[in-house]
Amino acid sequence: MKKAFLGSRGNRRSTITEYELNVRAAIYVVLIFVLGLTSAFCQLSEGASRGIALHHSKSGLQESAPVRDGAQPTAPQALAQLPQLVDITGSTGIKFEHLSSPEQKYIVESMSGGVALIDYDRDGWPDIYFTNAQSVEIALAGKKARSALYHNNHDGTFTDVTEKAGVGYPCWAMGAVVGDYNNDGWPDLLVTCFGGVVLYRNNGDGTFTDVTRQAGLSNDSGWATGAAFGDYDNDGWVDLFVSHYVDLNLSNLPAFGSLKTCKYHGIDVQCGPRGLKGSPDNLYHNQGDGTFTDVSTKAGVDDPQNRFGLTVVWSDFNNDGRVDLFVTNDGQPNYLYRNDGDGHFTEVAYLSGVAVNQDGAEQANMGLALGDYQHTGLASIVITHFNDEYTALFRNDGKLNFTDVSYASGIAPATTPYVGWGEAFFDFDNDGWLDLFLVNGHVYPQVDSIDITAKYREPGLLFLNQRNGTFRNISNLVGPAIQTPQVSRGVAIGDLFNDGRLDVVIENLKGGPMILQPQGGPANHWITFALEGTKSNRLALNARVKATAGDLVQTGEVLSGGSYLSQNDLRIHFGLGSKDQVDRVEILWPDGRMEVRTSLAADRFYAIKEPQ
Numbered sequence: 108m109k110k111a112f113l114g115s116r117g118n119r120r121s122t123i124t125e126y127e128l129n130v131r132a133a134i135y136v137v138l139i140f141v142l143g144l145t146s147a148f149c150q151l152s153e154g155a156s157r158g159i160a161l162h163h164s165k166s167g168l169q170e171s172a173p174v175r176d177g178a179q180p181t182a183p184q185a186l187a188q189l190p191q192l193v194d195i196t197g198s199t200g201i202k203f204e205h206l207s208s209p210e211q212k213y214i215v216e217s218m219s220g221g222v223a224l225i226d227y228d229r230d231g232w233p234d235i236y237f238t239n240a241q242s243v244e245i246a247l248a249g250k251k252a253r254s255a256l257y258h259n260n261h262d263g264t265f266t267d268v269t270e271k272a273g274v275g276y277p278c279w280a281m282g283a284v285v286g287d288y289n290n291d292g293w294p295d296l297l298v299t300c301f302g303g304v305v306l307y308r309n310n311g312d313g314t315f316t317d318v319t320r321q322a323g324l325s326n327d328s329g330w331a332t333g334a335a336f337g338d339y340d341n342d343g344w345v346d347l348f349v350s351h352y353v354d355l356n357l358s359n360l361p362a363f364g365s366l367k368t369c370k371y372h373g374i375d376v377q378c379g380p381r382g383l384k385g386s387p388d389n390l391y392h393n394q395g396d397g398t399f400t401d402v403s404t405k406a407g408v409d410d411p412q413n414r415f416g417l418t419v420v421w422s423d424f425n426n427d428g429r430v431d432l433f434v435t436n437d438g439q440p441n442y443l444y445r446n447d448g449d450g451h452f453t454e455v456a457y458l459s460g461v462a463v464n465q466d467g468a469e470q471a472n473m474g475l476a477l478g479d480y481q482h483t484g485l486a487s488i489v490i491t492h493f494n495d496e497y498t499a500l501f502r503n504d505g506k507l508n509f510t511d512v513s514y515a516s517g518i519a520p521a522t523t524p525y526v527g528w529g530e531a532f533f534d535f536d537n538d539g540w541l542d543l544f545l546v547n548g549h550v551y552p553q554v555d556s557i558d559i560t561a562k563y564r565e566p567g568l569l570f571l572n573q574r575n576g577t578f579r580n581i582s583n584l585v586g587p588a589i590q591t592p593q594v595s596r597g598v599a600i601g602d603l604f605n606d607g608r609l610d611v612v613i614e615n616l617k618g619g620p621m622i623l624q625p626q627g628g629p630a631n632h633w634i635t636f637a638l639e640g641t642k643s644n645r646l647a648l649n650a651r652v653k654a655t656a657g658d659l660v661q662t663g664e665v666l667s668g669g670s671y672l673s674q675n676d677l678r679i680h681f682g683l684g685s686k687d688q689v690d691r692v693e694i695l696w697p698d699g700r701m702e703v704r705t706s707l708a709a710d711r712f713y714a715i716k717e718p719q
């Protein structure tokens with residue numbers, strides 16, 4: 108199925124040119140140098156920090172079994188060799204706390220908690236932005252909740268730089284995503300709010316400016332939840348889609364337990380979303396001059412049915428060179444909008460098999476993650492749901508055909524008891540196969556007062572890719588941290604410490620976040636790409652990379668948004684197992700040009716700029 112990747116555009120290959128070293132690339136060169144000198148790196152890091160697992164990529168530790176050619180993949184590494192996901196929050200210096208009312212009497216109190224990784228100072232180290240939200244009581248008292256930006260100090264610690272950055276009080280925040288809307292190279296931050304969106308322009312000096320009004324986004328006044336930047340018309344400027352959830356007014360909130368839809372197992376709970384009015388979605392076209400124009404209706408993505416929209420992702424699901432759009436709708440059919448290429452989209456979720464589950468049931472669609480977990484070159488979709496509904500894995504079979512393989516893949520039973528939110532396909536053990544992580548947490552604190560299986564605080568789940576289309580639940584085999592019951596919401600994945608292993612940032616609705624770092628396990632190889640567009644949008648959103656290392660062929664895509672109202676590291680990371688070299692890399696830039704590199708050494712970061 109190799110031909111599926113890169114679609115019909117392989118013949119538009121550009122001349123390979125050497126990429127220019129910009130400031131960022133220069134930093135990566137330094138990194139490459141440092142990482143190459145393993146002993147020097149050890150010295151540096153041991154002196155500077157605690158809690159960082161050093162990854163001796165070539166130290167002779169046992170490597171995972173290679174994958175053979177043919178239909179029978181070898182078994183994954185022995186489970187005893189799995190890395191452990193260790194809670195290192197305490198050593199990071201992060202003190203953030205998400206506000207939360209004890210009883211969660213209103214739905215607007217239970218949906219916040221997206222977290223964004225953004226390298227806002229472009230030093231090559233991911234920084235973290237946590238969103239925060241008031242309760243109704245606090246909001247009515249005129250008080251605010253402080254969101255927070257933490258700078259990565261390169262030594263395992265972070266420093267709260269919220270005040271200097273000026274991003275502490277955007278709004279009643281739900282989530283955040285990253286895009287470079289003005290193509291100046293500095294990643295900008297969009298915060299979704301109960302009450303529209305806030306666009307923070309990155310000034311390049313450690314500060315941000317709220318440019319919502321001058322960008323033409325201040326008419327967005329509904330309950331914005333999901334958002335994602337993507338260049339749907341390939342003009343080099345990232346456009347913005349914003350989903351909206353419930354049409355809710357603080358002065359007229361549905362009273363706790365007041366309706367039939369505000370009961371759960373006979374007890375009073377918050378009302379919604381069922382029984383409440385939904386809110387339409389918006390697509391904003393980037394005019395290239397710092398402003399956006401609302402093109403929702405013309406584009407056919409305005410959600411006239413007012414569904415309860417949550418997480419949003421742009422991706423070219425059918426490999427035709429144009430990004431399509433996926434929107435999860437809570438308790439209602441999802442939207443998959445096929446990009447028709449003329450500024451219009453056609454909604455094909457039912458035709459594609461992703462509107463509802465395999466039984467035709469409308470599910471409480473929350474979080475959303477994409478990944479080529481089978482190495483077919485096609486991004487499959489996984490969606491988290493309410494309890495008594497399984498997390499749905501829709502396998503991408505090509506040509507916009509998806510199959511619900513939640514049971515066949517083995518993830519359905521373990522996910523059914525929990526209310527799932529943020530999630531990600533990520534290769535936690537660097538064996539070259541995407542694993543699946545998701546976090547949980549109920550919306551009703553009241554469930555703890557009745558005798559049912561569901562509890563307010565719920566553990567996370569990790570599934571190991573078995574390399575044959577199935578996953579194994581290894582949640583109990585990677586240490587106690589993810590088994591800690593929490594009221595989790597957002598998840599963001601990234602290589603926080605530039606050690607070639609992906610870390611996990613979990614934002615919880617109640618209390619502090621949790622930072623997880625993989626420690627131990629086999630010393631597998633890896634490779635990471637930081638892409639920069641020139642003709643394409645500057646952050647190279649929706650650029651794709653295909654990396655071939657022997658018989659290991661992986662694909663990844665630079666994505667804005669996803670998980671649950673969150674933002675992953677924009678760098679594309681591949682685990683390589685025992686492979687110490689990538690033989691061939693194909694980069695498909697968003698403008699359709701393809702670039703090829705060969706014989707790249709593993710265990711390095713590569714900064715690649717699109718040829719002019």
Ligand SMILES: [Ca+2]
Binds near residue numbers: 225227228229230
């Ligand atoms: Ca940084």
Ligand SMILES: [Ca+2]
Binds near residue numbers: 292293295309
């Ligand atoms: Ca910018």
Ligand SMILES: [Ca+2]
Binds near residue numbers: 338339341346393
């Ligand atoms: Ca555009």
Ligand SMILES: [Ca+2]
Binds near residue numbers: 534535537539541
């Ligand atoms: Ca893996």
